[in-house]
Amino acid sequence: MLVPHPALVLVTAVPFVALTRGRTRQALLVTATLASLIAALMLPAGDRGIVELAGQELVLLRVDSLSRLFGLIFTAMGLIGTVYGLHVNRGGEYIATLVYTAGALGVIYAGDWISAFAGLELMGVASLAIIWFGGTVRARMAGFRYIYVHLAGGSLLFAGIVLLWSRVGETTLERISPDAGLAYVLILIGVLVSAAVPPLHAWLTDAYPEASVTGTVFLSAFTTKTAVYLLIRLFPGAEVLAWAGAIMAVYGAVFAVLENDIRRLLSYHIISQVGYMVAGVGMGTVLAVNGAAAHAFSHILYKALLLMGAGAVLQATGRRKLTELGGLARAMPIVTVFYLIGACSISGVPLFNGFVSKSMITSASSEYGQAAVEWLLAVASVGTFLHTGLKLPYFTFFGPDRGLKPTRLPGNMMIAMGLAAAACIGIGLLPGWLYARLPETPVHYVPYTADHVLSTLQLLLGTGAAFWLMRHSLGGQPTVTLDTDRLWRRPVWVVVNGLASGTARIGHRWQVRTLSVVEQVAMTLRSPFHVVWPASPPYDADQYRLPIGTTVFWITVGLVVLVLAIWLRIGA
Amino acid sequence: MTTSRLITAMMVVAAGMLAAEVTIVDEVHGGWWHGVAGFELVIGFAGCLALVWGAKVLGKLGLQRPEHEHPEDEP
Numbered sequence A: 001m002l003v004p005h006p007a008l009v010l011v012t013a014v015p016f017v018a019l020t021r022g023r024t025r026q027a028l029l030v031t032a033t034l035a036s037l038i039a040a041l042m043l044p045a046g047d048r049g050i051v052e053l054a055g056q057e058l059v060l061l062r063v064d065s066l067s068r069l070f071g072l073i074f075t076a077m078g079l080i081g082t083v084y085g086l087h088v089n090r091g092g093e094y095i096a097t098l099v100y101t102a103g104a105l106g107v108i109y110a111g112d113w114i115s116a117f118a119g120l121e122l123m124g125v126a127s128l129a130i131i132w133f134g135g136t137v138r139a140r141m142a143g144f145r146y147i148y149v150h151l152a153g154g155s156l157l158f159a160g161i162v163l164l165w166s167r168v169g170e171t172t173l174e175r176i177s178p179d180a181g182l183a184y185v186l187i188l189i190g191v192l193v194s195a196a197v198p199p200l201h202a203w204l205t206d207a208y209p210e211a212s213v214t215g216t217v218f219l220s221a222f223t224t225k226t227a228v229y230l231l232i233r234l235f236p237g238a239e240v241l242a243w244a245g246a247i248m249a250v251y252g253a254v255f256a257v258l259e260n261d262i263r264r265l266l267s268y269h270i271i272s273q274v275g276y277m278v279a280g281v282g283m284g285t286v287l288a289v290n291g292a293a294a295h296a297f298s299h300i301l302y303k304a305l306l307l308m309g310a311g312a313v314l315q316a317t318g319r320r321k322l323t324e325l326g327g328l329a330r331a332m333p334i335v336t337v338f339y340l341i342g343a344c345s346i347s348g349v350p351l352f353n354g355f356v357s358k359s360m361i362t363s364a365s366s367e368y369g370q371a372a373v374e375w376l377l378a379v380a381s382v383g384t385f386l387h388t389g390l391k392l393p394y395f396t397f398f399g400p401d402r403g404l405k406p407t408r409l410p411g412n413m414m415i416a417m418g419l420a421a422a423a424c425i426g427i428g429l430l431p432g433w434l435y436a437r438l439p440e441t442p443v444h445y446v447p448y449t450a451d452h453v454l455s456t457l458q459l460l461l462g463t464g465a466a467f468w469l470m471r472h473s474l475g476g477q478p479t480v481t482l483d484t485d486r487l488w489r490r491p492v493w494v495v496v497n498g499l500a501s502g503t504a505r506i507g508h509r510w511q512v513r514t515l516s517v518v519e520q521v522a523m524t525l526r527s528p529f530h531v532v533w534p535a536s537p538p539y540d541a542d543q544y545r546l547p548i549g550t551t552v553f554w555i556t557v558g559l560v561v562l563v564l565a566i567w568l569r570i571g572a
Numbered sequence B: 001m002t003t004s005r006l007i008t009a010m011m012v013v014a015a016g017m018l019a020a021e022v023t024i025v026d027e028v029h030g031g032w033w034h035g036v037a038g039f040e041l042v043i044g045f046a047g048c049l050a051l052v053w054g055a056k057v058l059g060k061l062g063l064q065r066p067e068h069e070h071p072e073d074e075p
Helices: A006-019 A022-042 A064-084 A091-108 A113-132 A137-168 A182-195 A202-210 A215-232 A239-258 A262-283 A286-318 A333-347 A355-367 A372-400 A413-428 A431-435 A449-473 A485-526 A548-571 B003-023 B038-061
Strands: A046-053 A055-065 A479-481 B062-067
Touching: A006 A022, A006 A064, A006 A091, A022 A064, A022 A091, A055 A064, A055 A091, A055 A113, A055 A372, A064 A091, A064 A215, A064 A286, A091 A113, A091 A215, A113 A202, A113 A215, A113 B003, A137 A182, A137 A202, A137 A485, A182 A215, A202 A215, A202 A262, A202 A485, A215 A262, A215 A286, A215 B038, A239 A262, A239 A372, A239 A479, A239 B038, A262 A286, A262 A355, A262 A372, A286 A355, A286 A372, A286 A413, A286 A431, A333 A355, A333 A413, A355 A372, A355 A413, A355 A431, A355 A449, A372 A449, A372 B038, A413 A431, A449 B003, A449 B038, A479 B038, B003 B038, B038 B062
Parallel strands: none
Antiparallel strands: A046 A055, A479 B062
């Protein structure tokens, strides 16, 4: 049976989405994303969609256990995100999200570097559009900064690909040996930019919270997880990643303490959670790499659920800062429950999906032999529960009532949150379903042992007790937090602005010079005598013109003669 | 729920978990610290305090700035 590429299904829907409106468009969007999910489920293993370009064989559709796992969650997220945003009446944003999802699917199913790079570029353009659909000045500026960083990262990646190509003579997307030298380093940095590894991360917390309520949900799912996919595919066992991931996990948790904006706080926890995945890839054992893949799967679901909950609060109240929110549990009970399911999942509470995936990485870290990595990941777990499980819900849903009157939310938002919540609980209760789909099978890991469950519950209880003691000092402040992007924002702005104004100045001078030359040439053509005798008076057309009255008289005479001639000819 | 009741409940749950750890868990993996009863409880509590304290210090050192210092249209 011929099963289409899931990305092709989404791209095919784009012109129809552009041409339709209302219910028809909604039905089309759900049908396309659902068809894409079904295609991802039915794809047989192996290479298909092989084309030749410039002597290189491109594999557009390589299906193995890793790409199948990511394809499944990407298409599922495409469906959930689309349902969440169905009430939005912005055709352009729908198209951007479809193209963004298709780009991500293009990368994870690619069997070669050229196809993967094309998918990454498609994602870059579409995600920029999603950020700009935020519609604010802040979104526009954040979008510019976002694209600067991704252009730089993409350039490094491209340089690395070209170097690797020239070295090995083929572009197959497979594990890269450190012997590849500079190509290895350039490709690694290029992918780490997309994974938002500090200090290359600030684009994420800068741009994601500025997109629309729907846009942020999509953004949280694809760019960093595509990078995690590439790290698993290309760099398993690279020790530097174990350390980078562990530091990243704590970094996000530390900055989240200072954050007042709920969507930016959750964005810092994307960095923290991706840190677990990066660390898992770096450890490189079967358990760790399986854990990284499983955690990416779980993370897409619970992070989307958390951001959908935060987005619902923003949609209903128009507010997104802890200092402006509070006491919403009574007015928004269902959203509160859905948010708490996401919070339990990201915190690794037993019976939720975060527990069955994160515990794989923490177990792998305890066997890795680097105590510092294990301890950093443990502190990051504390920070995750502190912020997303305690601080954010306490001050948003349960804290001091600010007298907010939230508006009614569309049913499609509730359905989408319900789907994600059900998936979080379902995978938590039946981890075997996820484990059977991991890259390295069979998986012998058992998450629900007395040791795992008790140690996790102890960690959460200790964190909860400390939060309760410090809750009055954690309520957020009306401040902004400076991150590493502040180091380059101003210099880059000066350079870009300097280049733009410099180019404009050169253009202006060129224009003035060209006009001067044209004027000289025109004068010479009017009066060639001027060339041999420059002192002669310049050509003056008015000197040879007849007065306007004379011109009109002769034109009138001419017309009369013409009319008479025609009349006489007709008469004859 | 009052603070004292909550703390009492937390202490009861913590005691129950410690008892369960001592009696049920017969095999632990990794470093020696995993064999210390209540270790994760302490890490959770102390780690949370350290994280918040460390972040607040960084904030005071210049990471946190008033909102009006960074307008929307800045580069």
